[in-house]
Amino acid sequence: MTGTPALARPREAPSAAPRLAPPQRPRRPGQRARARRRTLWIYAFLLPTVVLYGMYTLYPMIASYWYSLVEWNGFTADQRFVGIDNYRAVLADPMFWSAVRITVVFMLIVTPLRVFGAFFLAILLNSPKLPLSSFFRTLYFLPVVTTTAIVGVVMRFVLDPASGPVSVLAGLLGLGPIDLLGSSATALPTAALIYVWKFFGITLIYWLAALQTVPKDLYEAARIDGAGAVATFRHITLPLLIPFLAIITVLTVEDCFHAFDLMQTMTAGGPFYSTEIIEIYVYRYAFAATIPQLGFASAAAVLFGLLVLVVVGAQLWVTMLARRSGARA
């Protein structure tokens, strides 16, 4: 194991990925020059990635730490070093803890609905006996491709308490007009459900891909042994899918940390900050304030990065432990 997903990819056939030893020809004088030229080409090929990735991903990750230690409004050049004062201020801010809580609650609503809901739908859609299954796949996947920021705006109108279709329908059913996004009790669950709807298709594709890995002849063998549909599912499909549960959960949890587009366009964190996830909190202090507090916002951003790291890291760790103990058993 080289430890990276890409390298750990199972090789299909021994002949498919041969890493041949260097040719056994006698070394000619041109050989070394050619090897050097090859090395130069290799680094030339990497150059665009190193430059762009370095500038826009690695540098910002490191610079965030520096910014989090200074007091700075972004306009003037002077950055006053304040040590860990920003962190102290962020950690003392109840609004920050509220944002952390909302981010976690949001994740806890969205993840199980997406992972288990998509699991059941994938089982149904994977059945060769179901008519129109590819048509359904397309429809259920459709929200994924649409622009989240635009869907967020459209949803605001669909859920509008006065003339939105949902509220009108509720009125016809005698429930009176409802304002799902306008009340702080219902805004977060509503936004979470819309997020589930928006990205459900991704988790569905994950599960369908996992189902494709179940070898067809296993089903065949089960049928010959006289196993019914339920027994086949319990003893063949389910055990083979369990390993995928971990990685699909990790990917879905990670996805829940990208809710800025939807939240900002749909509720902008409101009403009364009831849907303010950490990304919106950072945005509010860094960009939406009349006097930006970039140091303070950076400290919150760094803490957010740590939260993602801890949550995703813990999951990967548990997954690895489970896999190792499973391999031993």
Added chain:
Amino acid sequence: MTAPARPAASAALPRARRWRRRLPWWTLVAVLGVIAALWVFPFVWMVSASLKSPAEIFAGGLDLVPEQLRWENYARAWTDGNFRRYLLNTAIVTVGTVVIVVVRCALAGYVLGRYRFPGSRLILGILVATLFVPTGYTIIPIVKLSMQLGLLDQLSGMILALSGGANVAAILIYAGYFRRLPAELEEAAVVDGAGFLGTFTRIMLPLSMPVTATVSVLTFLFTWNAFFLPLVFSFSNPKLRTVSVGMQAFVGENSTDWSGMAAAGVISLIPIVALFAFMQRYFVEGIAGSVKS
């Protein structure tokens, strides 16, 4: 004498049985169909609202068919709402980003997938470790850096920032693909006198077309739908807005123009939905790839 009649009689029986066996499946189809109709309802509503008059929408009927098709809503969104410009900006940014991402990820994936060299493990390790970095964490230094380079108020700055960010998955897809190509290909190329660059451009790159299609489609989707970076990059210059940012601005300025808003939404979503309709396979393959690996 009765022999010819018998097959017909017994054929009727299995047919009835077959229908009975299929009935649960068709019931399931009906249930899934109703859910699917609710699933796409927001889009259907948007298309319907884009063709209604504002008064008709405010009357609050649930009828999805407009009394009269009001195409002028589209004209309003297109010119007054500036969506002509927003759409053009989005197209420029998306195409630029897709080209840069494909080129740089194909190059990097090729050498990382096929060669061992000093630092290759380190680079792969760093890429994988930063797979899950959220935009909210890196956005402030990105803006500051772009400001110092004079790229903040330009589409080119937006393109560079979008194509420099989260495209690790694309590199890994390319690396995995190139690794699995047989080594004989390179040997044959060397025998034919092709150098490093020639081997890549004339043999490897053409072979990687399926992967290039997947990466292009996913990058297109990611960039077309991007919001956080374009929002921050177009703060001081509204002319740089992409459709996702423009939509925000449009409802901010015309909060009562529901039909104009819906028309703007349809204009913005048509290109990406059309791409999905024609390239569905590549969308699905690209997303499924992260589970398989």
